[in-house]
Amino acid sequence: MTVRTRFAPSPTGYLHVGGARTALFNWLFARKHGGDFVLRVEDTDAARNTEEARQAIFDGLNWLGLDWNEGPERGGNFGPYYQSERREIYDAWFAKLVAAGRVYEDGGAWRFRFDRKPVTMHDLVCGEVTIDYRDESNTPDMVVKRSDGSYVFHFVNVVDDLEMEITHVIRGEDHLMNTPKHLQLIEAFGGKAPQYAHIPLILNPDGSKMSKRDAGAAVGDYPRQGFLSAAVVNFLALLGWNPKTEQEIFSLAELAELFTLENVNRAPARFDLEKCKWMNQQHLLGISVDEFAAAAKPFVAEAGLTVPDNYAAVIAAVKDKVRLFSEVPAAVDFLLKEDFDDDPEAVAKVRASATSAGLLGGLAQALATLPEWSADAAKAALTDVAVATGAKPGQLMFPLRVALTGRAHGPDLGDVLNLLGKDRCVKRVRNFATKLC
């Protein structure tokens, strides 16, 4: 029997990280066992569904690399994969309930009569959990068919999992209390229940419930902020699951190899954007300069910077120094234009050191008279200027950096020297020296 998992979003909003992680775990579990990952759109609430939301969810899954091998746009033997198109199927299953005398009318709607007994579920993550349905006040009979004739979530969800032969239902813990209801329905149908695994929810940094409005909640924001999908996937996977080793950086394929439900935690995890950024940098380190340059280009252009002829060289100089693609414009602006802002703190630091500041004028002169320009030649000139006045070359490196880049941190000085060229370097050092006086 092949494993079949599913992700069943309702298109009422964009894909958020909680949903994305649920999809990820289902995807990983299916891949790990060589099974099928089904996408099913639960669009039974006509009033709240939107086409934009549906598209955003598909886009999000595609961006994350969570391809479904059965579902919308891909087909399969268990369609249709939109619940809004499965009306006849639900009617047929509803008739079984009527025939079995398990539903009764109430105000135009139809309620499912629960068996009044304790119901025990064997959750793959939570273990054995029992809910006592003899307590009717806590478990009122649920509506399965609305007065307008449409079916509610509990009903269609269960019917579809049965119809689509889903073997493992991996979903958020917010569904834990729904499971006995589903089990009761399945029993009434005489069906075979899938295995359930309820995964802990993702919380905000302050421990509150993460909702769609919170920072970092929308998967669609990640590409816009310059994240690599591999990093986001990696980060999400480690929220509530761990491989029991000290390795932290994984590719999607590696995760699929290692994933097990046994290693899923019970406690909810908070979302730490800082660590997510760190993880992104780790993944950035692993891609080529070409890939990096291509991905960073839209960010450079959007910042109003002109992409230069030596773009690849510019990118190579900063590639390993940023955590997000969105940080690239600020990291390269001084290489692409003249009117960039100086960091006041860096300038003040140079100004505070009288000896090094005083050497800048001489350095500008030395650079200006260099017969041939190269980073090495420039550095040699810097050394000469420094030793001539009894200073150490290292003392001039920082001032030169600030003079050329306007900031304390940046690419390797040799790269800056090469990328800027003689004229711009001389001009910037000269201007900076004047400015300090």
Add this chain to the structure above:
RNA sequence: GACCCGUUCGUCUAUCGGUUAGGACUCCAGGUUUUCAUCCUGGCAAGAAGGGUUCGACUCCCUUACGGGUCGCCA
């Protein structure tokens, strides 16, 4: 309120009765880099509280506190 689930450094986590409670992010210090970053080394920092069980408890049990979830003709 009732019913469920949970609780190890600020955060993500390891530990499945005996450990100096380990790793990672963040932060700090030092080293490497004639500069920046990377990198390396070191440091700060944790078992919610109280009872049991046990020779021995972060680990098992109970109580309390706190957090989360669920109680819809939403999904």
